[in-house]
Amino acid sequence: MEQCKTSPMKNEAARIRRIFMLLKEHYPRARTGLRFENPYQLFVAVLLSAQTTDEQVNRITAPLFAAVPTVAAMAKMKAAELEPYLKSCGLYRNKSRYLVEASRMIMGEFGGALPDKFEDLTRLPGIGRKSANVILYAAFGKPALAVDTHVYRVSRRLGLSAAEDTAGVESDLKKALSPGEWGPAHHRLIAHGRALCRARRPDCARCFLKSCCPWKE
Ligand code: SF4
Structure with missing residues (x-):
């Protein structure tokens, strides 16, 4: 080299x-070490990745996506029902709550589709500036x-x-x-x-x- x-x-x-x-x-x-197949899965993985390694997030999301495969399904969950899946993740109680609240907002305000604008993404609970930029580039191919x-x-x-x-x-x-x-x-x-x-x-x-x-x- x-x-x-x-x-x-x-x-x-x-x-x-x-x-x-x-x-x-x-x-x-x-490229990102997070495993995902669609914008919903990346949104979940990114939200879980705060203070958690990509490998640990991937271990959590494999069974989580099997049990809760869509944003609509996530919006119907209670935070307490998510906690057993997220227990090995840092801040798992907050993350469980954010996932449910953000999914309900996606269903209620964005027709069930993860928004692809920075201003909309950063309104979602648990999604800050860094996470929004990761999603914009990795899920939507936008410059971020x-x-x-x-x-x-x-x-x-x-x-x-x-x-x-x-x-x-x-x-x-x-x-x-x-x-x-x-x-x-x-x-x-x-x-x-x-x-x-x-x-x-x-x-x-x-x-x-x-x-x-x-x-x-
Ligand atoms: S500080 Fe980082 S980028 Fe700079 S020489 Fe050391 S390892 Fe390389």
Whole structure:
């Protein structure tokens, strides 16, 4: 794999282009680890994924989707009936309640179809800015860039943003990339955050972005 050679950096735009080119080269097929077959299933999986790994969410959703296969079925559930399915998931009581309330809202206000607009998605209980962006890109193929803990950390270390909140990092990344690159960039920054640029002890010695990364421990 080619290393980042933009040193000394000719200009900031070239450095950023180089970073995303190398991320694409190293993580060409990065995508969500959540298993889903339709927008309803992704909505459920994303809502469950707060403070829970993708693998754990997948273990929960396999039996859950068999028992509660549609948003209409979910809207008829009581939160207490969902809890046994979600028990191994962090915050399972809140998540059970959110799933039922959000499904009832989807049935009542959106005709039973998961909405595909950011403003509508973020009105659903349990769906914040990050989750709405994940759904927009992964379920509907719309340009969106979700900033989770990995995207936030890696972007700041790489000097792609100095913003102190996720909305600011999202805004900076969107300005640096074309809309068609937003979703893939999200997945590649996550992949890099898991593989090398980990929260604790990032593996800078092995990192292919080392020569264009300003971060110092
Ligand atoms: S050089 Fe280190 S801090 Fe910079 S992106 Fe690579 S792993 Fe992260």
